[in-house]
Amino acid sequence: MINSRSNRRDFALQLTSCVPMVAITGASLAPAIIFDAASATASEDASGDGVSHTADAIHQEIVFKAIPKRVYQALTDTKQFDKIVELSGVRKSGLLPPEANKPTQISLQAGGTFALFGGYITGRQLELVPNERIVQAWRAGSWGPGVYSIAKFVLVEEGPATRIVFDHAGFPKDDGKSLAAGWHKHYWGPLAKYLA
Secondary structure, eight states: OOOTTOOHHHHHHHHHHHOSOEEEOOSSOOSOEEEETTTTEEEEOTTOOSSOOOOOEEEEEEEESSOHHHHHHHHHOHHHHHHHHHHHTHHHHTOSOTTOOOOOEEOSSTTOEEEEGGGTEEEEEEEEETTTEEEEEEEETTSOTTOOEEEEEEEEEETTEEEEEEEEEOOOTTOHHHHHHHIIIIIIHHHHHHHO
């Protein structure tokens, strides 16, 4: 055992006698990182820095002719959002799979869940600041198990209007274009009609 006088370096040296090298790898993370506890340095293989540079992100800013309170309520109230879903025409379009027939459900509590567009879009409310901000762990039904993205809606008052500063990140690679178009077609367009 290590006595109380041992410092971190001594501990690292003793640890290396048990486990000389630890390789950390992941299926989606590129280079293996080798940690040498004896010298307390990390080195990488020649292929990269250990940080994924393949992620896409969406940033959109949309102005609505309504005050932030009204916009916030439309995005967080089950009955109001269900009307937005109807205005999107997605149920009639055949875009949703047949099993996507659940009613809209939106929790008004941080940590609560939501199910939108017949249950095809689901997730959890991470942060709810009334009339200011909504942050969600958000996923589409076609994504693999356990895959969630982060969708953040910041509501900025601009006189009698509201600008939504929207950021979406962490979604599967190559989904960016279809998601960006989907936000306009299924959220912003119908929301503008609903608020008019």
